Amino acid sequence: MSFLELDHVGKHFGPTVAVDAFSLTVGKGEFISFLGPSGCGKTTTLQMIAGFLDPSHGAIRLEGRDLLAVPPSRRGLGIVFQSYALFPHMTAAENVSFGLEMRRVSRTEREARVRAALAMVGLAGYEDRHPRRMSGGQQQRVALARALVIRPSVLLLDEPLSNLDARLREDMQIELRQIQRNLGTTTILVTHDQIEAMSLSDRIVVMSKGRIEQIGTPQEVYERPASAFVAQFLGKTNEFAATVDRTSSPARLVAGSWSASAPAGVSGTVTISVRPERIGFGESGLSGRIASRIFQGNQWLFQCETECGPVIVIRPNNGQPQPAQGEPVHLAWLAQDMSLRAAGGAS
Template sequence: MAFLELDGVTKRFGPHVAVEQLDLTVAKGEFVSLLGPSGCGKTTTLQMIAGFLDLTGGAIRLEGRNLAEIHPSRRGLGIVFQSYALFPHMTAAENVAFGLEMRRVPAAERAERVEAALAMVGLAGFADRYPRRMSGGQQQRVALARALVIRPSLLLLDEPLSNLDAKLREEMQIELRQIQRNLGTTTILVTHDQVEAMSLSDRIVVMNTGRVEQIGTPQETYERPASAFVANFLGKTNEFAGTIEAGTQPARIVAGSWSAPAPAGFSGPVTVSVRPEKIGFAGAGQGLAARVAIRIFQGNHWLFQCETECGPAIVIRQNDGMAQPAEGEAVRLAWRPEDMSLRAAGVRP
């Protein structure tokens, strides 16, 4: 039996369908991210799990229990909001203790659990500090400690890192993942940040206009996107018009001057999708003819904007100390067949 199960979950606001027939099973201890652009239904889904919104259709079960039959306050969930929602008149320790007080945990046990929770998030010396005297990262830690101190069966995170600057957000991603692994708490994260979802998650649920586009591990969704939307939303991708030449044995896929054996299941015109870091510079007479339009140094790698006979292409090459093609230089681009994905030409992203 799945620990958390969403079975045909649907939510409508009048004629607008916010979430449509969402099916998802989550294992105990798993970290799953709901990823997608604004308005895709990810926050609505989280709010239905929390009980803040009623379902229009379907069911949500936690350890076999129908959550629709359980009041939100009795579901035993830990929630961290984007705004943190800390009480400004309470110290960090008082904020963390609030949920325990509501559950009438004895004072001695409450003090021990609050101290342990603050230490777990790196705030052992901040118990008496008020939120207004804390940085954004420290406030985020307090909110996380408050959610975890009640020992929730399920932790819900609603874009908790979006208000932090880039460097602090990266640091908090590492800390959050480490805490989740140590505690083994089943976690659902809502985010629109692709890097965050891939850094933290065991699996990613990519959503678009209320529907699930793909569910898979970070590597699966990145390396083998199920749709053009997933390919373009999870980082940069290059797309070339190609065709399957069935007259040869075996059949070949051709995009401009690049060709390779064709995978099974495709025929006629296709769109070839290749990630920028999967493309290399090939020798003379090999690969796709191109010319470097722009070359940008970005520290640990070079980014090349190239013009090819099949349209523009982005190439990312690691900075290995070797000489790199100059702007205006003619080059040849090549990639391995296993590093590309295909879809029939004309299929809508």
């Protein structure tokens, strides 16, 4: 039995379909991210799990029981919002303690659990500090401690790191994943940040226009995108048309001056999708010219003009000489590093 199950859940606001036929099973202790652009339905789905919105149809079950029949305050879920939603007049300890007070936990146990929760997020000694005297990262930790101190069955995170600067956000991603793994808390994160989703998740649910585009591990959705949307939303990708040449034996997949053996079952015109970091410069391959090159510290980013249109290439900064702007090049990649789909269809 799955721990948390969403079964064809949908939400309509009048004629507008915010979420359509959303089905997902989540294992106990799993970290799931809902990833997609603004307006794709990810926060609406999270709010239906939390009980802040009622589904228009479908079922949500937690350990086999109907979660929709349980009021939000009794669902036992921990929630961290984008704004943190801390009480400004309360100290860090009082903020963390609030949920335990509502559950009528004894004062002795409450104080012990609050101290432990703040220590867990690296805020031991900050018990008496008010939010206004804390940095954004410290406030985020208080919000996380408040959600975890009630020992939730599921932790719901609604873009909790989006207000932090880039360096602090990266540090908090590492800490959040470590805390989640140590506690084994089932966690669902809403984010529009692809790197965040891939860094934290066991599985990612990629969403677009209220529907699920793909569910898979970070590596699966990145390496084998199920649709053009997934390929383009998760990082950079190059796409160009190729045709299958059946006049040769064996059949060849051809794109300009590049060709490779055609996979079984592939025919007609297809779209090739290749990530920039999987393309190299070689003696043969797709003919092109370096239109520009950009040094990014740990890597070089090349914009190439080719027979099949513009192609982006990313190569590591390993101290080796790199092609200069204007230099002719040949682009090559391995068959296992590309995805194919019928022109206009899924891979």
